[in-house]
Amino acid sequence: AQKVTQAQTEISVVEKEDVTLDCVYETRDTTYYLFWYKQPPSGELVFLIRRNSFDEQNEISGRYSWNFQKSTSSFNFTITASQVVDSAVYFCALSEGDNYGQNFVFGPGTRLSVLP
Amino acid sequence: ETGVTQTPRHLVMGMTNKKSLKCEQHLGHNAMYWYKQSAKKPLELMFVYSLEERVENNSVPSRFSPECPNSSHLFLHLHTLQPEDSALYLCASSQAGGATTIYFGEGSWLTVV
Numbered sequence: 001a002q003k004v005t006q007a008q009t010e011i012s013v014v015e016k017e018d019v020t021l022d023c024v025y026e027t028r029d030t031t032y033y034l035f036w037y038k039q040p041p042s043g044e045l046v047f048l049i050r051r052n053s054f055d056e057q058n059e060i061s062g063r064y065s066w067n068f069q070k071s072t073s074s075f076n077f078t079i080t081a082s083q084v085v086d087s088a089v090y091f092c093a094l095s096e097g098d099n100y101g102q103n104f105v106f107g108p109g110t111r112l113s114v115l116p
Numbered sequence: 117e118t119g120v121t122q123t124p125r126h127l128v129m130g131m132t133n134k135k136s137l138k139c140e141q142h143l144g145h146n147a148m149y150w151y152k153q154s155a156k157k158p159l160e161l162m163f164v165y166s167l168e169e170r171v172e173n174n175s176v177p178s179r180f181s182p183e184c185p186n187s188s189h190l191f192l193h194l195h196t197l198q199p200e201d202s203a204l205y206l207c208a209s210s211q212a213g214g215a216t217t218i219y220f221g222e223g224s225w226l227t228v229v
Contacts, residue, residue, distance in 0.1 A: 035217070043204055043223035044118075050217050091159070095216075102149075102164040102172045104218060109158075 002027045004094050004107035012113045013082050021077045021110045023092030029053075034068065034075045035093040039109070045091065051075065082114045119143045120221035122207050128227045131197060137224045139190040139207030145219075147212040148190040150182060153204040153223070165190065166212040197228045 003026040013019045025034065036048040049059060051068050059066045063080045079086055092107040120141045129135050141148060150162040164172040165184040179201075181193040190207055204223045210216040 033215070037220070043206070043225065045206065045208075045220035047217055047219055052215075102161065102166075104161070106159040 002029075002032075002094050002096050002103075002105045004092050004105050006090075006092055006107040006110050008110045009108070010111045010113070012115060014115050015084060016081050018078060018080050019082050019112065019114075021079075021090050021092075021112065023075045023077065023107060025073050025075065025092070025094045027073075027094060027096050029096040031096070033095045035095070035104075036066065036075075036077050037091045037093065037106075039089040039091065041088070048077075079112075082112075084114050084116055087112060087114045118222070119219050120207055120209055122205075122221040122224050124224060125222065126225045126227075128229060129194065129197065130229055131199070133197075134193070134195040136194065137192040137205055137207075137226075139192075139221055141188055141190075141207075141209035141219075141221075143209055143219060145209040145211055146187045147210045147216070148184060148187070149208040149210075149218065150190065150192050151206040151208060151220075153206060155203075159206075163192075194226075197226075199228050202227045 005024045007022055032053045034051045037045040038048055039045045049066055056068050065078045067076045089109045089111045091109045093104050095104045123138045147166040149164050152160045152162050161174055162176045163182040168184050179196050183191040204225055206223045207221040208218045210218045
């Protein structure tokens with residue numbers, strides 16, 4: 001069965017600090033997809049990134065970067081020089097096999113507070 | 117205009133009321149979803165419609181009734197709810213089939229009094 005663990009329930013940092021959000025997943029499939037979503041206080045889950053299991057290249061997008069390591073079943077998310085607007089709940093998600101939408105499994109989320 | 121819009125954004129209803137949540141997607145997708153997000157609980161998938169047919173119903177109580185008249189619109193009809201049904205209800209859409217990404221609306225905050 002697939003499972004996503006986000007061990008950090010809440011993190012607080014001061015603005016301009018770097019912060020890493022951890023995500024560990026479990027799956028028996030060799031083909032799977034990993035996602036990160038951001039949920040600001042308004043409620044909408046905003047899609048940030050999708051990676052497939054065959055692409056272990058790290059990705060950088062502005063202040064955001066993602067480190068995918070199959071050897072440790074982790075897909076960690078780092079925010080560099082954090083800003084107050086980064087305050088949100090961040091969800092990691094996994095979808096196995098053919099990646100049908102109904103097969104998504106979300107982690108419990110990590111609440112990030114960036115203090116001015 | 118956002119890709120997935122939900123109305124109303126906030127709803128307060130009594131336990132004997134009947135109300136509906138509405139969702140519309142402008143992304144050309146053909147699968148739509150209802151999720152429930154309660155405090156301190158993981159996201160719960162409630163219903164999935166793919167190509168306008170319901171493909172999954174995760175044992176949701178019958179007081180929640182979905183309707184998908186076409187691939188762009190999704191409703192969640194609510195009747196005789198309980199206070200524990202108070203939550204954020206999120207609508208989402210995607211392409212049906214494999215290798216998809218789900219896109220969410222802003223959610224409808226429901227309070228049952």
